[in-house]
Amino acid sequence: MANRRSIALLSALCVNFAVFSAQGASPQYSDALAAYGQGRHEQAARMFRSLVESETRDSETLKAHYFLARSDMKLSRWEAASSTLIKIHSLSPAFFREWSGDFLLGVCRRAQGKE
Numbered sequence: 767m768a769n770r771r772s773i774a775l776l777s778a779l780c781v782n783f784a785v786f787s788a789q790g791a792s793p794q795y796s797d798a799l800a801a802y803g804q805g806r807h808e809q810a811a812r813m814f815r816s817l818v819e820s821e822t823r824d825s826e827t828l829k830a831h832y833f834l835a836r837s838d839m840k841l842s843r844w845e846a847a848s849s850t851l852i853k854i855h856s857l858s859p860a861f862f863r864e865w866s867g868d869f870l871l872g873v874c875r876r877a878q879g880k881e
Contacts, residue, residue, distance in 0.1 A: 792817075795826050802833055811837035818850075828854065828861050835870065848874040 798813035814834035838847035855862040
């Protein structure tokens with residue numbers, strides 16, 4: 767039963783990429799998002815990491831942090847994903863809440879055997 771709830775919740779978190787690649791996004795963000803959407807998670811992680819290293823504080827950078835964490839999760843890099851999610855919380859607790867950061871952090875911790 768818990769497994770079904772987890773699967774349902776993960777399904778609900780699936781991303782509609784058209785929403786996130788809306789007009790006005792930088793080419794780097796759009797390319798990274800396309801790589802993520804196509805399942806090229808290693809490439810996406812590199813591209814999102816490059817975006818977050820700029821230390822710019824805007825909504826696109828917050829989303830880049832989020833997708834960096836998600837890319838790391840897809841690659842089973844649980845510690846890196848956890849660190850990125852914690853960084854998101856420090857940058858914007860509201861974004862962390864709205865984008866289910868607490869749930870994703872829990873997934874990372876369970877994968878590491880910490881819960």
